[in-house]
Amino acid sequence: MQTAGVAATVANLGGVAAAKSDSARQESNDPHPQQTLVNVSIDRCETEYAPDPRVAYYDVEATVSDDGDHVSLHGAVQNSYLEERAVAAARRASPASDSAPNLPEQAADAARDATGTTIDTTDLDVFDEIAEVRTVQTAIAPVRDDPDGDSGLLTEAVYGAQVTAFERESGWTRVRVPDGYLGWIRTDSLTDPIDGEFDAILREDIDASGDGPETVYAGTDCEVVSDTEDGTRVVTFRTGISTEVPAEKVVKPDSVPTTGTIIENAEYYLGTDTPYLWGGMTTEGIDCSGFVWMAYRIAGITLPRDSDQQQKIGKQVDRDDLREGDLLCFPGHIAISLGGDEFIHSSGSADGPTTNSFDPNADDYYEYLDESFQEARRIL
Incomplete structure (x- = not known):
């Protein structure tokens, strides 16, 4: 009962203040005064939950409606957990919580509900919800900072590597590569993978035959299809291409490496x-x-x-x-x-x-x- 009463008081006070300032703010086209604080809260969320942009994407910005009743989040995050964190950060700094900054958390939540503030995530993309599994079909695929061939080289993905693809832009695809990095790869470097047990790996470079690249580099995943009588192994890559490899150049890692x-x-x-x-x-x-x-x-x-x-x-x-x-x-x-x-x-x-x-x-x-x-x- 006490929480509801506090919430109602805060709601009334907030409504009076909002009524006095709305018309002036609308005439000047200035953002709601709480918008800066909401965005600061959202940025603090990034430092706590997604501090390393190399492995987790978080780019969120908020706008607050003139009446303070509606907070819209724009941008993108890596996963639903970060979406939840961003929404929580926006709620903590919404106009209702500014009206009662020292209330206990439960009372502050009730105050926000009483003012009717809503958090809209319609324009907030969640990468993991649009993710697709792809594989690299070029010998080496540079992974870059931005969708631009002149941007910085972050890392590289080798032929047959499994990558997770997200958004596309101007012939580039944002991906997560096996080393965990997020970056941009040229879309024409990717293709759909085949199904298989790719539990072997090349320990040295090979000169490949068939329709794939001339050189396939150490560290490339493959599936051993068969062993031949002349000391080679037939392997298949995620691209669906097969080739013969000297037996000593392909290994299945030990369950307990040395x-x-x-x-x-x-x-x-x-x-x-x-x-x-x-x-x-x-x-x-x-x-x-x-x-x-x-x-x-x-x-x-x-x-x-x-x-x-x-x-x-x-x-x-x-x-x-x-x-x-x-x-x-x-x-x-x-x-x-x-x-x-x-x-x-x-x-x-x-x-x-x-x-x-x-x-x-x-x-x-x-x-x-x-x-x-x-x-x-x-x-x-």
Whole structure:
């Protein structure tokens, strides 16, 4: 009873204030004074529930009607949970709650109901509700910041990768790729996938036959169809294209990966003349976190894409207790320990994958990384 009474009082006071100000505001075409506060609340919601735009999309703006009774949300969010959070944030800052900022939550809810404020999400898109499964039909599909070939390279998706497609714009499709990143891929790089058990993966690049690209890169998912008598395997990709692969170049990751496998995967790149490429994921060019991601992915472990995200995986270990496979973290850089002082990484200064040491007496001593070392993380 007390809550309803408070709500009614707030509603009456709010109605009087609104009546005095509505006509002046309509004449000036200014937005409702509460609109700024609603949008601040919505922006705060983003910092709490979708702080990393690399992996979760959140772009919401609110408009408040002249009478304060109607809040419309515009834009898009990744999923229904973020939609609910955005609606809740708008309610917290709606005109009714401004009339009684110190009320308990239940009373504030009743006050909002009493004023009749509604939250309209008609113009708020939810990406996961329009999602489609697609696959990459080009050897490499650059994933970019914006639907523009000149925008920044975020990461890459390789042939046969499964992606989740959302909106389309000017020949581009917004997607989520296997490393978790959100970005834009050219729509003509995508096709419908076939059904299958794609539980094998290429551990090295192959020269493919058939209708697919000439080169299919390490890290590509496939299904083993059969083994041949001459030591090859017939594999099929999500595109529906099949080819023969040397048996040693395709593996089914172990249910319990080993650190030795991860090091083998990383060392493969040492003999390929792979250059360093920001955002790269293949032997055509690879960056430090892409190098780590591939070494683990081919072993059956999917890490986050970027170095700061990878630094949050596993448990911290002492530098004096490094084992092979441990992640070595530096400002804006990441490497894989070979055990002791030695490590392997894709280095911009070396223009590609290389090995270095923390030992000042070693020929490959890397002083800057030795001095800027932050922490080590153990996953296995």
